[in-house]
Amino acid sequence: MKIFKKNRVEATNIEDKAAFTFNLFISSFSGVATTYVIQDIHLGKIFHLLYCNSGLHVSKEIESIAMHGDRKFIQNIRRDYLKDGLLEENIDSDPVLQFSKWFSHAIDENLVDGNAMTLATSAGGRPNARVVLLKSFDQEGFTFYTNYGSKKSLELEENDQATLLFYWAEFERQVKICGTVKKTSREESEEYFHSRPRESQIGAMASRQSETLQSRNHLEEVYKKLNKDYEGKDVPLPSFWGGFTLKPDYFEFWQGRPNRLHDRIIYDLLNGSWQTKRLYP
Numbered sequence: 001m002k003i004f005k006k007n008r009v010e011a012t013n014i015e016d017k018a019a020f021t022f023n024l025f026i027s028s029f030s031g032v033a034t035t036y037v038i039q040d041i042h043l044g045k046i047f048h049l050l051y052c053n054s055g056l057h058v059s060k061e062i063e064s065i066a067m068h069g070d071r072k073f074i075q076n077i078r079r080d081y082l083k084d085g086l087l088e089e090n091i092d093s094d095p096v097l098q099f100s101k102w103f104s105h106a107i108d109e110n111l112v113d114g115n116a117m118t119l120a121t122s123a124g125g126r127p128n129a130r131v132v133l134l135k136s137f138d139q140e141g142f143t144f145y146t147n148y149g150s151k152k153s154l155e156l157e158e159n160d161q162a163t164l165l166f167y168w169a170e171f172e173r174q175v176k177i178c179g180t181v182k183k184t185s186r187e188e189s190e191e192y193f194h195s196r197p198r199e200s201q202i203g204a205m206a207s208r209q210s211e212t213l214q215s216r217n218h219l220e221e222v223y224k225k226l227n228k229d230y231e232g233k234d235v236p237l238p239s240f241w242g243g244f245t246l247k248p249d250y251f252e253f254w255q256g257r258p259n260r261l262h263d264r265i266i267y268d269l270l271n272g273s274w275q276t277k278r279l280y281p
């Protein structure tokens with residue numbers, strides 16, 4: 001249903017309003033994945049939105065109902081997972097190759113941020129998580145780049161055990177990868193750093209990632225100054241910037257299936273060889 005995908009619909013004239021209303025009705029009976037939004041909102045409210053608030057963004061109004069009115073709104077957001085299955089006979093015995101198949105599919109299909117992954121760390125008792133971008137992978141591990149003074153880096157120094165999590169909603173797939181991290185070599189970090197656009201190199205140099213910043217303006221001033229300082233010169237790899245590679249010892253491949261009977265296949269590294277098992281969903 002368009003309005004929710006686009007998150008912004010304006011109904012400014014009577015034809016638009018009529019067409020929009022018609023769409024609401026069609027969608028609410030057609031059973032497509034996104035119709036839940038409509039099914040649980042009192043139709044009177046929809047008409048109110050359409051006819052009394054002409055020119056307003058409908059999605060904003062619906063958001064407001066979701067937050068303050070209909071408690072069931074969020075509870076009723078759900079969909080069935082129908083796209084694919086993951087069976088033992090079709091998986092690769094090597095989890096890195098299995099990952100490679102799914103990852104290539106995500107990239108080939110131009111998923112937005114298909115290489116984005118949540119990195120979970122755990123130090124000092126409280127787990128932490130944030131998104132980073134996968135920049136390479138092979139049998140040696142999965143590599144991302146960051147600021148070595150950041151919170152994540154300090155946490156990884158304290159505890160080198162970490163987890164990476166990919167979620168490719170469009171394919172109803174999740175992959176979890178657990179393992180041990182270590183810093184990439186200086187040469188590897190250099191090579192990647194210099195492959196980045198110059199602006200990103202300066203940006204990395206300007207940021208004391210995860211430290212308190214007094215103002216946005218201050219950051220922009222630092223950026224401008226560095227840009228000037230390095231005019232016509234190569235930007236050197238800052239000593240506080242580089243990669244981490246996570247060497248996996250556990251993978252889980254999750255494929256959504258109808259009726260919540262999802263497929264979950266894990267690979268556990270035991271005595272140097274990968275053992276696979278199926279888990280209950």
Ligand SMILES: Cc1cc2nc3c(=O)[nH]c(=O)nc-3n(C[C@H](O)[C@H](O)[C@H](O)COP(=O)(O)O)c2cc1C
Pocket residue numbers: 113116128129130131132133134144145146147150151152153209210
């Ligand atoms: C899509 C996306 C990609 C990101 N990629 C990176 C990345 O590759 N490296 C990085 O250090 N931070 C990246 N970030 C920012 C991190 O999520 C995080 O805010 C930052 O690294 C500070 O985290 P920390 O304080 O836990 O160290 C990305 C954020 C998003 C939303």
